[in-house]
Amino acid sequence: MRLSFKGRPVIPGYVEGEAIIVDSISFYGDVRVEDGLLPDGRSISGKIIISRRGKGSTVGPYILYALKSRGLAPKAILLASRSDPVIVSGAVIAEVILVDSLPEDIVKLTRDGDRVRVYSDGSIIIA
Amino acid sequence: MFLDSEEERILEGYEGEAKARALKVIVKVGESLGASRLIKIKHAHISGVSYENIGDSGLEFINNFRLLGAKFSVPTTINPISYDLLDYNSIYGLKLSREYIRAQELILRALEDMGAELILTCTPYYTRIPERYNLKVGDHVAWGESSAVAYANSILGIRSNREGGPLALMAAIAGRTYYYGMHIDEERIPRVEYIVESIMLDEAEAGVLGEIIAGIHRDSRPPLVNALFKNNPSIKEFLAAISTAGDLAMAHIRGITPEDPRGEISERVNITIRDIERLLEERSPIGDVDIVYIGCPHASLDEFKTFIRMLEEKHSRGKARIIVSMSRSVFMEALSIGLVERAQNIGVSIVRDSCLIVSPFSRFNRDVSVVTNSYKAYYYLSRRGVKAYLARTRDLAKYI
Numbered sequence: 015m016r017l018s019f020k021g022r023p024v025i026p027g028y029v030e031g032e033a034i035i036v037d038s039i040s041f042y043g044d045v046r047v048e049d050g051l052l053p054d055g056r057s058i059s060g061k062i063i064i065s066r067r068g069k070g071s072t073v074g075p076y077i078l079y080a081l082k083s084r085g086l087a088p089k090a091i092l093l094a095s096r097s098d099p100v101i102v103s104g105a106v107i108a109e110v111i112l113v114d115s116l117p118e119d120i121v122k123l124t125r126d127g128d129r130v131r132v133y134s135d136g137s138i139i140i141a
Numbered sequence: 142m143f144l145d146s147e148e149e150r151i152l153e154g155y156e157g158e159a160k161a162r163a164l165k166v167i168v169k170v171g172e173s174l175g176a177s178r179l180i181k182i183k184h185a186h187i188s189g190v191s192y193e194n195i196g197d198s199g200l201e202f203i204n205n206f207r208l209l210g211a212k213f214s215v216p217t218t219i220n221p222i223s224y225d226l227l228d229y230n231s232i233y234g235l236k237l238s239r240e241y242i243r244a245q246e247l248i249l250r251a252l253e254d255m256g257a258e259l260i261l262t263c264t265p266y267y268t269r270i271p272e273r274y275n276l277k278v279g280d281h282v283a284w285g286e287s288s289a290v291a292y293a294n295s296i297l298g299i300r301s302n303r304e305g306g307p308l309a310l311m312a313a314i315a316g317r318t319y320y321y322g323m324h325i326d327e328e329r330i331p332r333v334e335y336i337v338e339s340i341m342l343d344e345a346e347a348g349v350l351g352e353i354i355a356g357i358h359r360d361s362r363p364p365l366v367n368a369l370f371k372n373n374p375s376i377k378e379f380l381a382a383i384s385t386a387g388d389l390a391m392a393h394i395r396g397i398t399p400e401d402p403r404g405e406i407s408e409r410v411n412i413t414i415r416d417i418e419r420l421l422e423e424r425s426p427i428g429d430v431d432i433v434y435i436g437c438p439h440a441s442l443d444e445f446k447t448f449i450r451m452l453e454e455k456h457s458r459g460k461a462r463i464i465v466s467m468s469r470s471v472f473m474e475a476l477s478i479g480l481v482e483r484a485q486n487i488g489v490s491i492v493r494d495s496c497l498i499v500s501p502f503s504r505f506n507r508d509v510s511v512v513t514n515s516y517k518a519y520y521y522l523s524r525r526g527v528k529a530y531l532a533r534t535r536d537l538a539k540y541i
Contacts, residue, residue, distance in 0.1 A: 070387075072189065072303055073188055073285075075307050077194075
């Protein structure tokens with residue numbers, strides 16, 4: 015199955031990679047800075063995070079920045095809501111691609127490991 | 142984005158490289174969010190200052206601005222750090238190396254050099270800061286610390302977005318932030334109302350309500366909340382929960398928020414006390430616990446006083462440790478009225494400048510169990526492998 019979605023390119027760019035689905039994401043509290051792992055043991059490093067929305071601590075941007083400095087950052091963050099300033103400031107300082115305002119279906123229909131292409135106009139193709 | 146001539150000059154470096162660089166990031170974030178212009182701020186509060194949280198890359202990020210000669214353009218205060226500066230041993234079990242302490246001190250020195258006042262608390266609203274800088278309804282600020290942002294917008298009517306830690310730092314340097322979200326009148330008008338059965342919500346119940354609302358609220362505008370809160374700390378816990386479990390910068394609380402919600406409600410949602418009780422019961426301790434903890438976000442003087450009075454009424458005592466975290470400012474007030482001495486008499490440890498969340502507490506106490514009335518503390522501690530539980534404030538005495 016091939017799915018396509020259109021969102022708003024907040025920090026635009028082209029990248030392809032593997033999907034990881036996280037219902038809502040706070041880099042502080044949810045992602046371990048030493049190894050990029052979530053509390054459930056999955057890794058976000060080098061992946062394309064697909065999430066309903068951001069949440070939580072304003073310390074999140076520093077965690078994303080630290081992950082980037084260690085080569086553990088995600089390739090892109092895709093959100094099914096309008097992005098919260100915390101996520102945006104993290105994406106700006108860590109230079110991570112961010113697309114928001116995607117339909118909620120992207121969270122429901124995509125599975126961990128699906129191949130994702132992110133285009134700079136905000137279109138997303140999932141194979 | 143529209144920039145005035147002064148802002149253009151800053152970007153061109155006429156006021157130094159640090160200020161130019163800081164404003165550049167603010168403009169970039171603002172443009173990404175679709176902001177049309179910038180707005181001058183009256184105060185900044187910076188989160189992300191604990192070495193435990195931000196590590197070496199965060200330290201470097203902050204210190205680079207100091208090395209560029211950055212100075213804060215507006216009064217600036219900062220969040221708690223990774224240990225109690227007045228007593229390194231006040232947090233149970235911490236073993237801090239010399240390098241670790243030096244790294245935290247370097248962060249503090251960098252921020253102080255740039256002009257920060259080291260209030261070291263997540264509750265600047267429980268200090269004299271709002272009064273001293275005459276922060277009033279409608280004023281624009283740039284605050285990090287999600288719980289303080291929610292309190293500023295919802296209770297003080299002071300406007301701030303959830304500025305990420307580094308962004309609050311840059312807004313402090315630039316004296317401006319992007320005009321977006323909570324700064325704009327219309328964006329503060331609720332469209333969805335949550336009606337909670339009329340019982341007086343205590344701290345833990347209020348936190349769970351915050352979690353429920355954060356989980357179901359989809360509208361980009363703040364929710365309107367029709368609920369009764371037992372006291373001010375319950376409101377604090379509610380607001381800390383909505384900003385922990387979700388990305389809400391404000392909740393319009395009927396009868397408390399100093400703004401007119403207007404009449405644009407298009408959806409009403411009922412929440413029953415049963416919904417709250419069920420989630421609370423799931424997280425209640427089953428047997429004994431090692432630590433009873435309050436003060437996340439930092440306790441107010443009244444909250445501390447009520448808690449100590451409650452403990453004094455209990456005569457027998459088990460072996461659980463009792464920890465309360467608060468700002469040094471509230472600590473000094475408590476000291477002056479004899480409350481600190483009373484707390485020490487019943488074996489309460491007081492943590493200033495820090496807390497169980499931003500300190501390495503959970504690294505050194507993996508197997509301990511903690512019961513708290515704070516949803517936010519419960520949330521972060523349980524994600525770090527501590528056995529954390531939630532209980533109503535009046536029930537905390539049971540575990541002591």
